[in-house]
Amino acid sequence: METNLKEIVLNNSDDIVRMWLEEIEKNRKHDYTSTISDELFESTNREFVNVIFSSLEKKGLTNDIEGFAERLINLGWPLSYLTDGMQAFRRVTINYILSQSTKVDTDYFSEILSKVDEWVDPIINQLVNEYSGSWENIVSLQKVALQELSAPLIPVMENITVMPLIGTIDTERAKQIMENLLDGVIKHHSEVVLIDITGVPVVDTMVAHHIIQAAEAVRLIGSTCILVGIRPEIAQTIVNLGIDLSKFPTKSSLRKGFESALEITNRQIVELEGQHKDIEELIDSLDGE
Template sequence: MNQASNPFLAFIQGNREELIEKWELKMKKEDDQKLSSVISDHTYTNICNEYINILIHSFMNPDDEPSSKIGDFSQKIVQLGWSLRFLTTSLSDMNKILFEMMTLNSTEEEKMSLVWAFDHWIAPVNSEVLHQYASSWERTVSLQKIALQELSAPLIPVFDNITVMPLVGTIDTERAKRIMENLLQGVVKHRAEVVLIDITGVPVVDTMVAHHIIQASEAVRLVGAKCLLVGIRPEIAQTIVNLGIDLSQVITKNSLQKGIESALEMTNRQIVSLGE
């Protein structure tokens, strides 16, 4: 099928402004996340124009592979925070607006013919947009997961030879592995003599969590440093006792402040008040 048999190309080019205006108003009305409060009208207009450009390019080059423009367009949609539901609704609205404009004075037979043309010319473009959106979303989530993993067990130097690892949230096997890796790498990198693991932000310390902490403490000892467990709240202490967890081989303190004071003593330093 050649360009001349495409019923949409000339119509979209000739009615572009009206089509975009109607679609933009519909998008704002259907905005399920109220993004219009933080997204300018210019952004909506740009998105509409980019999609129209994709359609025109596809109509004029029907034998080409899906263009990189679709990938860029879909990635921009993800970056704007538009949900899959909002995207599919918006594309459907655009199709309805285009169909209504093109069939204003058409017969039923002409309308049915145009429905077939929609399936042939526009549906594949929409399908590729959704496919690229899903791929871009998966990449974004993957990158976010990696970033969160990097931040989930940071090792922070607070004094010479003293580092702190603040832990927040639940600790599963995958995160425990990350903690162990960061601890060992950090001890060597910062030449730490004492490492404080702060569990103030860990909601539950069960047998598995305690096992991972003991393993981490032993691993730190094997590379020549000492490990302190700090931030043990009363309810956590009670849970540890009730479960019969043995932390006798780990030095424990109830707060980070007490832990730092002990760490300074272990490295032959102390906090001295200068007075007035």
């Protein structure tokens, strides 16, 4: 039975392909592929159906499926294009086989459904697996990139670095802050690190605890941590919560923190023609003034 059914499909592949392309074209009006050029859409469909028939002829999954799925992923085509295409192939194939039979009983109809499912389902599963693997890889890379961007350590002057924090701080991000902070201090030979919390909307007990831990870790490796960006409402919250920040310096702005960092590193702003202006501009740019 299986051999006969496959022979019907393979021997009449031109008719089945034509019917499949007609159905795909009909569905195009209702999905995103309507924005794709006719040439690209047609060539992709031809490649798709060739991959399907190649799998049938070789009696199993092929590398062609993997390569085709990878190309579509790179082009940004959704998985629905592939799954819808395979379901259309299933319908067209079943209908064509039935149209070639003079007499169809329940057993024969069930056998056709079963055999076509055996051809189509493994292809769908492989396509889904290819897409899932690609998405997992992309999400993993994006997560790493976001983690790096969420806690950057920026060297602004010899031995002085700044870590601007923006957004909420949870346990996972606090861990990333700690790692970036310690790695950056050693990498840049920082004597002073300015942690700027101007962009942190809420400083509660947990956030303050993480910041204190980070500052203490910096102190243990021989550097000084200055917490800057203490807005009035943040200062009031810290006092109300009874949080002790007396172990390391705090400043209301990045400008004041940078001035303290210069003093700690035995430097100061002096009135020299040209140079004083440059330093003032640097401080203003750091403070966003």
